[in-house]
Amino acid sequence: MCGIVGVFDTRGKREIDRQLLSRMNQLQVHRGPDEGELYTEPGVGFGHRRLSIMDVSGGQQPLFNEDGTVVVVFNGEIYNFEELAKELSAAGHVFRTHCDTEVIVHAWEEWGEQCVDRFRGMFAFGLWDRNREILFLGRDRLGIKPLYYSLLKDGMLIFASELKALLAHPGFIRELDPQAVEEYFAYGYVPEPKTIFKHAYKLSPGHIMKFRTGQSMARPHQYWDVPFIPHQAMSMQEAEEELIVRLRESVKIHLMTEVPLGAFLSGGVDSSAVVAMMANLMAEPVNTCSISFGDPAFNESQYAQKVADRYGTHHHVEQVDQDDFDLIDRLAFLYDEPFADSSAMPTYRVCELARKRVTVALSGDGGDENLAGYRRYRWHLYEERMRAILPLGLRRPLFGVLGGIYPKADWAPKFLRAKSTFEALGRDSVEGYFHGVSIMKDSMRRRLFSASFHRDLQGYNAVEVLRLHAGKCPVEDPLSRVQYLDMKTYLVGDILTKVDRASMAHALEVRVPLLDHELVEWISGLPTSLKLRGHEGKFVFKKALEPYLPNDVLYRDKMGFAVPLASWFRGPLRQRLNEALMDPVLADSGFFNRNVIKEMLDQHQSGRRDHSAPLWTLLMFQSFLRNVLYGERTGSAKNDLKVA
Structure with missing residues (x-):
């Protein structure tokens, strides 16, 4: 894993300030403590911080093609690079290293911007083609690796793996975006493509951008989306068997490394499934890491221990102390913009624990979005059935009144919290789901924000983020639709951001086999009845894993990775x-x-x-x-x- 940074003159070929580029690059030294290099030419400057994973003795970046006309800085892993290297070598390209980075420059030469269609992995990169005078930026399909950019007033484009590198540029204007503030207090993070700053953006997952010298305007272009194309009919047994085959294959390609490797093991279904597959693929015991809590309501360590015992892993556990609060300010600096997922604290600690023993760790992130594991999906389908009975014109006034007069009962079980249900039923499908996932509801944000800030918002509401994605969703099924919304917002904006910053703070590479795009595509085509059946989310996944994991790991209530x-x-x-x-x-x-x-x-x-x-x-x-x-x-x- 690495950190990348770049400066590009969209208006011409002005000299690049190497000292400034170096400062920007050094702010990401935690992402790549092994090596750091710069490259500049008139109009272009690239910087790279390296965490050596593949071709440890070679593969330094910035990396060039044979004649030095194409250069790339890259963060991530291309898991099918050996297959692509053979194809490109047969086409006449000459390789000087054995690392996946070099595949990118030759793939660009051979296929142009369609090169990203050929990559299987997690990636964010910047590439400069001197002959064509093109700067090309690309990000992986699910947004596992981050990429930030800003076009400055003087026509300089800057990009980096983390916002802190952009903040170091004196030309960057630190204006907060009122809409982004509204979105943060609704979601707990700032969804793509915004950042908390008006003049900085995230390149969205599955998108590319192409800049030409002399052309300052460029728009992100989407090259991939979750397809949700139904498969031909298959039996439950066939689905279970193929799911295991595909899961094992995805885990196998994620084991590619030249450095020590392990896994996070929370005791939940997803991380346990990954560890089970690893144990069957690796000759040596898997290194596994867990965090425990003193509060039993938040402690899954006993279930992690069961899986560790079953597969004979080298298991390591540390407890998060009740007074582990010095992390609050540390996390603010790491994330660069406000980030309100409190599980960032134990995530930081489990990454710290893992890095003591390994350089690469596999995680189970992505299973809930792929396979409908969140309880909120079940509640959303229940609400959708209720919405289908009455038209919105009747529901809005009826349930709006009931929601207004019914007392709020935070202490009660969810099925007794009728106020929230009434409020959701008085909304359309997207508004209802937004109401359910919001950290602060509309009514609370209206009261919390000052009158002057409401004027700045000019009526904007964070629900528009979900409306935008819902309008692009390729499927009408209500369960698939909210899974799609989560993949576009919560998965990338919260889960993957949390893990990237927490792991990179310790120079730890985290890989997510459940988010291999080929596996995601296949799962998206499964019938929703195999994902959520009755009260059981991840239904086919759990059935397929019964030979591999204990029932009390598979079928206990979901706890999550939270703090009290x-x-x-x-x-x-x-x-x-x-x-x-x-x-x-x-x-x-x-x-x-x-x-x-x-x-x-x-x-x-x-x-x-x-x-x-x-x-x-x-x-x-x-x-x-x-x-x-x-x-x-x-x-x-x-x-x-x-x-x-």
């Missing part, structure tokens, strides 16, 4: 939370109603309401403002904060 925020905010984090949220940094931003924040704190800490997720969202935003916008580490000053 509610009790932390009433106990050991109480004072820290109060000081942070009453700190002038939030008030001075002009975004918030301070009285509403105080009310949320009082209600939560008295036990009357559970505001733990919204309060964490505010805490991480405050930490972002203080450590990234106002902090010395990024060289920003308080008056740099602007709202467009």
Whole structure:
């Protein structure tokens, strides 16, 4: 795994400031501590930080073709590079290394921008073709690897693996995007392609961009999407057997490495499935790592131990302490923009644990989105059946009134929380799903935001993110549709971002075999009845895994990888939370109603309401403002904060 950075003059061939490029590159040294190199020519500059995984003795970047006219910087892995190298060699291309990076330059020469269609793996890269005067940017299909970019006022395009490298450029304008702030407080992250900054963007998963010298305008182009093309009819047994064959094949190609390799083992179905396949493919015991919690309601370590014992892994467990709060500010710096998934804390620690023993770790991320593992999918289908009974014109006033008068009961089991259900039923399908996944509901955000910030928003609502993706969804089935929405938002914006930053902070490469695009394509074509049957998500996956995993691992209630925020905010984090949220940094931003924040704190800490997720969202935003916008580490000053 690596970090990449680049500067490109869209208007001509001005000299590139190598010292500035070096500073930008060094801010990503954690992504690649082994080596760091720069390349510049008039109008173009590339930087690379290397974590050596393949062809450790060779494969340095920036890497060139035979005559030096094509150069690439690359972050990721191309798992089918040996197959592609043979094909390209037969076509006359000469290889000087045995690494996957060199495949990219020759694939570009042979196939042009269609080269990305041939790559199987996780990748983000920048490529410069001097003869054609083209800068080409590409990102993998599911967004496993990140790529940020910004077109500056002077016509310079800058790109990097992390936002912090862009922030180091003096031409970058640090204006916060009001719409991105609204989206953050709804989702807990800023969905693609926005960032928290108005003038920086993420290249969306499955997209490419092509810039030519003298042409400053370029639009991202989508080269791949989840197809959801139904398979020919197959029996349950046939589906189970083929799923295992495909899973094993995906895990096998993800084992490609020249450095120590292991796996995360949470005790859930997905990571356990990956470890089971690894154990059957590897000659030596698998190195596995788990995090445990003192609170039994959040502790899955006993189930991880069962899988470790069954497959004789070298298993390592560490407990996250109740006072592990110094990470809050550290995470704000790592993520560069506000990020409110509290499981980033244990994810950071399990990556830290894994890096003590391995350089590459496989994870089970992606199984819930692929195979309908989230409980919210079940509730959404229930609500969809209710919506089908009454037209929206009747539902909206009826359930809107019921939702308004029914008391909120955070303490009750979900099936008794009728207020949230009534509110969802009073909306259309996309609004209803948005209501269910929002950290802060519309009503709470309306109260939380100040009058001046509402004016900045000009009526914009974060539901538009889901509406945009829903309009492009290739299938009408309600379950597949919300899976698609999650793949475009939650999977890439939350799960994959969380793992990339936490792992790269420790120079650990994490691979996700359940997100191999060929496996994703095949799973998308399965009937939804094989994914969600009754109350059982991942139905065919669990059935297929019965010979490999214990039933109490497969069929117990899903716990997730969470931390006990509610009790932390009433106990050991109480004072820290109060000081942070009453700190002038939030008030001075002009975004918030301070009285509403105080009310949320009082209600939560008295036990009357559970505001733990919204309060964490505010805490991480405050930490972002203080450590990234106002902090010395990024060289920003308080008056740099602007709202467009």
